[in-house]
Amino acid sequence: MQRTAIFPGSFDPFTRGHEALIHQALRLFDKVIVGIGNNPSKEGLLTVEARKRLIDDLYAGNAQVEARIYEGLTGDFAEAAGACAIIRGVRNTTDFEYERTMEATNHRLYPGIVTVMLFTPSPVADISSSTVREVLAFGRSVDEFLPRGIDIRKYLSK
Template sequence: MSRIAVYPGSFDPVTYGHLDIIQRGATVFDHIVVAVLNNSRKTPLFTFEERVALLKETTKHIPNVSVDSFNGLLVDYVKEKNLRIILRGLRAISDFEYELQISAINKHLDPNIETFFMMTNNKYSFISSSMIKETAKYHGNVKELVPEPVEKALLEKYKSPH
């Protein structure tokens, strides 16, 4: 049986922290499905389609990674795909409590689903998509925090009207 993990998130936008988890996860699991969530609680900067396209572009060099998208509950998506493993990234202790609650409700909804946590590399532990957007909005340098296609997309979103 192959070990396929789903790495879910809104990825608005994808950062080097996300890519760190994806790349390292791809060495642990046979395949990683990066699943872009259309989160109704958030107002994204990038459209659903843009986020999927940016992830496909930035993960194309990793052969055992694919990108998909979903609406609704993660547990329903995982069951629909006939999978059992969820991969979640942690940046800091503050992430753990939130992620623990999510994994507990997922386990309640489907006891067959397992969640694996992976700490991001320390050099990316301060990066969040929200911080990236805030920095880019005010024309701060995000070059070392996001892949080049994401940097270009951010510059386009936040270009100054002249």
């Protein structure tokens, strides 16, 4: 039986930190589905379709990683995907407190799905999507924050 986990988030944009967490998760699970949350009321740097395309491009040829767009509760998405776990990245104590609260709620609503918290590796723990967006807004290169080979300009709306 294949063990599938979902890794939910906005991924606006997908960073080296996200990539490191997927690498860790693949040591524990057979498949990771990157769940790109779509909140139509939020305007981000990248469209949700562009975020999916970026992740698809990055993991092209790797059947263990799949990107999907979803709306609604993450637990509902996890159940529909046949996932046994929800992966959450933790960079610091603030992340931990937030994720612990989310885990408790998800455990009540979806007792059959476990939340697995993975610590973001130190070399990339300071990278956040919001930092990438801010650096980019000031016209600076964000290449060092993104997975190698990803040119963010390719995914920006025209």
